[in-house]
Amino acid sequence: MYRLLEGIRVLDLTRVWSGPLAGRILADLGAEVIHILGRVTVSGEKIPPEQVAVLGTFPEDDPGARPWNRMSQNNDFSRNKLGLTLELDVPEGIDLFKRLVAKSDVVLENFSPRVMTNFGLDYDVLKKINPAIIVCSMPGFGLTGPQKDYISYGVNLDFFSGLASLMGYPNKGAHMSGNAYPDATAALHAVGAILTALFHKMRMGKGQHIDLSQAESAVSVIGDVALGFALNGHVPRRRGNRHPVYAPHGCYQCRGEDQWLAIAVSTESQWKALIGIPDMPAQMKDAKYGDPEKRQAHHDELDKMIESWTIQYDHRDAMSILQNAGIPAGAVFDAAELLADEHLCERDFFLQMDHPEAGLRHYCGLPIKFSGTPVSPGNPPPLLGQHNEYVLSKILGLSPEEITRCEQNGVIGTEPID
Amino acid sequence: MSKKALQNIMVLDFSRSIAGPYCTKLLAAFGAEVIKVEEPKRGDPARYEGPFRDDRPDPEGSALFLYLNTGKKSITLDLQAVAETNLLKMLIKEADVLVENFPPGYMADLGIGYEKLAKINPGLIMVSLTDFGQDGPYRNYQGGRLVENALSGYMYVNGDPGREPLAGGGEQPAYQGGLHAYAGILAALISRQLTGRGWYIDVSIMECMASLHQFTVNRYAYSGKIQKRGGNRHIWSHPVTVYPCRDGHVLVCAGTEDQAEMLLTLVGETDALNDPRFESGIQRLIHADEFDGLVKPWFLDKTKKEIVEICQEWRIPVAPVNEIPDLYEDEQLRAREYWIELDHPVAGRLPYAGAPFRMSETPAVYSRAPLLGEHNEEIFISRLGLTEAEMGQLKKDGVI
Numbered sequence: 001m002y003r004l005l006e007g008i009r010v011l012d013l014t015r016v017w018s019g020p021l022a023g024r025i026l027a028d029l030g031a032e033v034i035h036i037l038g039r040v041t042v043s044g045e046k047i048p049p050e051q052v053a054v055l056g057t058f059p060e061d062d063p064g065a066r067p068w069n070r071m072s073q074n075n076d077f078s079r080n081k082l083g084l085t086l087e088l089d090v091p092e093g094i095d096l097f098k099r100l101v102a103k104s105d106v107v108l109e110n111f112s113p114r115v116m117t118n119f120g121l122d123y124d125v126l127k128k129i130n131p132a133i134i135v136c137s138m139p140g141f142g143l144t145g146p147q148k149d150y151i152s153y154g155v156n157l158d159f160f161s162g163l164a165s166l167m168g169y170p171n172k173g174a175h176m177s178g179n180a181y182p183d184a185t186a187a188l189h190a191v192g193a194i195l196t197a198l199f200h201k202m203r204m205g206k207g208q209h210i211d212l213s214q215a216e217s218a219v220s221v222i223g224d225v226a227l228g229f230a231l232n233g234h235v236p237r238r239r240g241n242r243h244p245v246y247a248p249h250g251c252y253q254c255r256g257e258d259q260w261l262a263i264a265v266s267t268e269s270q271w272k273a274l275i276g277i278p279d280m281p282a283q284m285k286d287a288k289y290g291d292p293e294k295r296q297a298h299h300d301e302l303d304k305m306i307e308s309w310t311i312q313y314d315h316r317d318a319m320s321i322l323q324n325a326g327i328p329a330g331a332v333f334d335a336a337e338l339l340a341d342e343h344l345c346e347r348d349f350f351l352q353m354d355h356p357e358a359g360l361r362h363y364c365g366l367p368i369k370f371s372g373t374p375v376s377p378g379n380p381p382p383l384l385g386q387h388n389e390y391v392l393s394k395i396l397g398l399s400p401e402e403i404t405r406c407e408q409n410g411v412i413g414t415e416p417i418d
Numbered sequence: 419m420s421k422k423a424l425q426n427i428m429v430l431d432f433s434r435s436i437a438g439p440y441c442t443k444l445l446a447a448f449g450a451e452v453i454k455v456e457e458p459k460r461g462d463p464a465r466y467e468g469p470f471r472d473d474r475p476d477p478e479g480s481a482l483f484l485y486l487n488t489g490k491k492s493i494t495l496d497l498q499a500v501a502e503t504n505l506l507k508m509l510i511k512e513a514d515v516l517v518e519n520f521p522p523g524y525m526a527d528l529g530i531g532y533e534k535l536a537k538i539n540p541g542l543i544m545v546s547l548t549d550f551g552q553d554g555p556y557r558n559y560q561g562g563r564l565v566e567n568a569l570s571g572y573m574y575v576n577g578d579p580g581r582e583p584l585a586g587g588g589e590q591p592a593y594q595g596g597l598h599a600y601a602g603i604l605a606a607l608i609s610r611q612l613t614g615r616g617w618y619i620d621v622s623i624m625e626c627m628a629s630l631h632q633f634t635v636n637r638y639a640y641s642g643k644i645q646k647r648g649g650n651r652h653i654w655s656h657p658v659t660v661y662p663c664r665d666g667h668v669l670v671c672a673g674t675e676d677q678a679e680m681l682l683t684l685v686g687e688t689d690a691l692n693d694p695r696f697e698s699g700i701q702r703l704i705h706a707d708e709f710d711g712l713v714k715p716w717f718l719d720k721t722k723k724e725i726v727e728i729c730q731e732w733r734i735p736v737a738p739v740n741e742i743p744d745l746y747e748d749e750q751l752r753a754r755e756y757w758i759e760l761d762h763p764v765a766g767r768l769p770y771a772g773a774p775f776r777m778s779e780t781p782a783v784y785s786r787a788p789l790l791g792e793h794n795e796e797i798f799i800s801r802l803g804l805t806e807a808e809m810g811q812l813k814k815d816g817v818i
Contacts, residue, residue, distance in 0.1 A: 004609040017632050029605045054654060054700050056643035057633060072640035073633050142776075147750040150730045152671075154632075155658055156737035159669040165741045166587025167576065173660065173667060174739050176650045178575025181590055184630035188597035193775040195604030196448050200423040200780050202611050208779035216756050216774060219745060222588040223771030224436075228469035228481035229742045230768045236742060241564060241585050249564060251573065251582040258646075260583055262568035270560075328560035330568030332583050335638035335645060338571040338628060343556040349625050361639045367625035368602040369551070371532075371618040 001080050001378030002370055005031035010106040019110035020077035021187035027080035028366040034391055035081040038088055042068050044416035059358050068384050069357040075381040076363055083382025084391045085412050088119050092411045099396050101129045106194055110138045113148050123209040132207040134197040138190050142213030154180030161218035168238035182218035189217045247295035252307045254315035260332035261315045273325040281305040353380040385414040422449025423780035430509055432518040434462045436589050437547050439486040440596030442517055446489030447782040458494040458816055461790040478764035484787045492788035493797050496817045501528040508802050510535050515603055516544045522552045532618040542616040543606040547599045551622030566591035570627030571634055578649040595623035655699030656706045663717040667739035668725050673699050680734050685716035762786045794818055
């Protein structure tokens with residue numbers, strides 16, 4: 001955790017992935033991010049064991065007495081945040097939220113567009129409370145337009161945006177991503193938008209409203225492909241892992257079970273290096289593979305020969321042989337290999353955090369490294385409502401009696417409301 | 419009152435290809451002056467990647483370059499030749515931000531590493547954006563799209579079970595690297611407003627990609643489970659999948675009990691509502707083929723548009739499976755005027771993907787990508803005060 005954004009307060013109303021990740025990056029950069037959850041939206045239901053086993057999101061597959069505090073994904077996306085519960089469907093909850101808005105710099109929300117309006121928390125309302133407030137709304141399709149109220153998740157946008165159309169086996173349809181990019185892309189764009197607005201606010205004293213359509217955000221990161229179509233009318237074909245020009249490009253089976261190595265030869269010197277690997281099949285030196293065009297024409301043959309080499313090796317060993325010869329090659333890491341990777345570990349990429357209900361776990365760190373600044377390990381993800389008292393007393397100045405009253409009225413709490 | 423959030427911020431952009439240029443494209447869109455420093459005569463390698471009109475290569479007509487370099491100024495400069503000259507010093511003094519994506523150590527070897535540059539300009543914010551970061555055992559490895567997809571753990575979860583893993587669509591690793599660099603620069607600018615000091619920022623694309631898993635990594639850290647490839651079905655629940663229809667395919671995301679019930683009701687299979695095989699997401703996943711057999715026929719005689727409208731009316735999250743041409747026709751993107759037309763002397767008028775987010779006070783402003791060296795005179799003569807003769811000499815020496 002860095003301290004670059006120290007003194008900036010963010011109210012994070014988001015759920016699931018894109019919004020919470022955006023809030024967490026701001027928290028990792030040193031902003032005080034208050035993650036606000038309505039307890040009505042948190043499930044307290046018992047989860048059947050067969051479902052727990054498929055999900056795999058609880059420590060050692062045990063949801064425990066308070067599963068909402070033990071979910072891997074929620075915990076991953078809330079470190080360095082303060083945890084506040086607030087019911088926004090009752091006037092007392094709305095009132096407390098508005099008082100927080102008066103003392104904050106940013107409100108981040110990823111509801112569908114009608115929700116904030118239903119709460120009576122439109123940008124215009126929030127602006128009256130705090131003229132310099134920055135509100136970032138990040139619904140699926142934006143705040144305007146005929147489809148603004150459409151429900152969508154990351155997987156919907158994977159297909160809507162055309163991203164899925166760019167992944168797939170040859171002659172097959174668009175392919176679902178195992179991990180929908182549009183969420184992550186929206187998170188990073190939201191961080192960029194909020195920081196841009198904060199910089200403007202610092203210099204000009206003005207806040208603003210950010211309308212981030214997650215669909216548009218996803219199309220923007222394939223804008224080069226869209227423009228390519230506008231320019232020459234060709235619809236990109238699905239080619240598996242092959243490249244339209246360079247060859248060979250592919251993913252090759254290695255010695256272990258479900259072990260693969262990606263190889264991407266993009267220059268003639270890389271090709272020469274590949275055929276110069278001592279135990280690579282000698283036929284690859286044939287002149288019929290002498291340039292990218294010829295190699296494209298014989299790609300299937302080449303794949304077989306390359307695979308006859310990779311299959312003899314562990315994929316990490318094969319990677320280092322090829323990389324040491326200057327050939328772009330990457331072992332296809334599964335989650336376990338990623339967490340154990342020597343490069344990431346040596347760069348201290350992973351954080352280890354102890355959480356009172358989830359135990360000592362590894363998490364991915366912030367991939368932006370600022371030199372010459374001490375990095376504190378940061379705070380573990382909060383329990384539900386862990387900072388209710390801190391926020392209400394230290395930030396809003398409520399008396400202990402008033403806080404007790406909030407608890408009694410159910411406006412705040414530490415357990416879900418069924 | 420300024421409508422440009424990054425007014426008066428000068429960015430020296432030594433980066434090329436995709437990652438750095440996407441970062442500086444955003445900086446330019448929000449009002450920074452981005453000066454792209456290109457290799458004399460040749461320029462950014464993205465100029466040679468295409469796609470091109472009629473597939474005829476032209477360094478001023480590559481879609482990849484045109485999209486990623488909107489709003490920037492181009493100057494040419496042989497960095498090796500000018501590294502330790504007054505000319506570069508003058509540029510560094512003017513700059514607030516420097517973005518580079520050379521191999522680790524390259525700038526330092528030229529004598530223009532961060533330490534040196536910070537002495538010339540202590541407020542400078544410098545970002546090095548590379549495949550693997552500035553240190554660690556892979557720092558000199560060759561990267562790129564396929565390798566980053568593999569090493570970040572993304573590729574392993576993409577594709578059909580039993581087949582080879584697939585790299586994700588588009589140039590995601592590079593774009594994600596650019597987005598993280600943008601966030602780092604803005605955080606540094608905010609902090610510099612208060613302290614006046616600059617920063618050196620190291621962004622590794624492998625780490626950017628590794629940090630963007632929803633549950634692949636944290637799931638393993640919590641329960642030791644390794645996520646595998648699930649094909650075109652979600653690994654947790656059903657139906658989150660693709661169904662064929664009259665004019666293509668739709669993505670149906672109805673994994674919750676409520677959504678699945680709505681779907682069965684909509685397609686008229688109400689008997690199945692009480693079928694124990696379909697009572698939970700996991701049961702539906704186990705019996706996915708039977709479930710699909712019941713609901714698929716409903717889709718076959720309807721168009722994507724009809725299906726999406728009906729299903730959204732029923733609050734079932736369904737989306738069209740779009741190919742690239744469909745994006746330009748999409749009514750939501752059109753209604754929001756997402757596509758912007760830019761004219762370019764070589765490529766002509768074309769619709770470009772617009773702002774990834776809309777800012778009410780400081781909206782993004784786009785202008786076309788620069789021709790190679792288009793702004794040499796503006797920057798060297800008007801800005802840095804070189805004489806025509808001095809510039810002529812630099813040209814003769816092949817420096818610009």
